Amino acid sequence: EAGVVQSPRYKIIEKKQPVAFWCNPISGHNTLYWYLQNLGQGPELLIRYENEEAVDDSQLPKDRFSAERLKGVDSTLKIQPAELGDSAVYLCASSFTGPKETQYFGPGTRLLVL
Amino acid sequence: AQKVTQAQTEISVVEKEDVTLDCVYETRDTTYYLFWYKQPPSGELVFLIRRNSFDEQNEISGRYSWNFQKSTSSFNFTITASQVVDSAVYFCALRTSGSRLTFGEGTQLTVNP
Helix, strand or coil, X not given: CCCCEEECCEXXXXXXXXXXXXXECCCCCCEEEEEEECCCCCCEEEEEEECCXXXXXXXXXXXXXXXXXXXXXXXXXXXXXXXXXXXXEEEEXXXXXXXXXXXXXXXXXXXXXX | CCEEECCCCEEEEECCCCEEECCEEECCCCCCEEEEEEECCCCXXXXXXXXXXXXXXXXXXXXXXXXXXXXXXXXXXXXXXXXXXXXXXXXXXXXXXXXXXXXCCCEEEEEEC
């Protein structure tokens, strides 16, 4: 069974430029998450989708970050404009909602803003 | 509020040594789930184990074992006879109501040959 797929794996941009990350979850998983991981720290949730609905986006900096999951499968996370402090790893995870829910993570996109 | 503390930032051992990674959590919820993930240099978080708050039975999986003690709010992870391939960052995480995972800061384990 294929795991969570993310692209690109690496991205280098100049500040003020836009950037987008794509995630394809594990087949059948209805819940999708975007996490931000700074160097030397644990991941922090940015947004959680259940199917097409964003049910937890309280940690998403909405002035520059946006996300969508139009058909309840793939998702895109966008930053516009990027700032130096956005340099980090952006992780996508998916799960099937329930008491025994376990989140499975993709390889992440490593972003460097110059 | 939920909190996970992994006091050991870095651990270095020699191959075949046993090593224990500590995890202490805080929550007021009575129903919660604890997790361990491994993050090798490739960057992907690999799920290792899930334990719910009502099951304090310790678990062993090959060289890995987990000790869950509600009395001390701890969920420690032991690797027996460590190998170089065990070198990675290990994260402990907590989930209470809803699906948000709260991660610790991680412990960098280096196993030297």
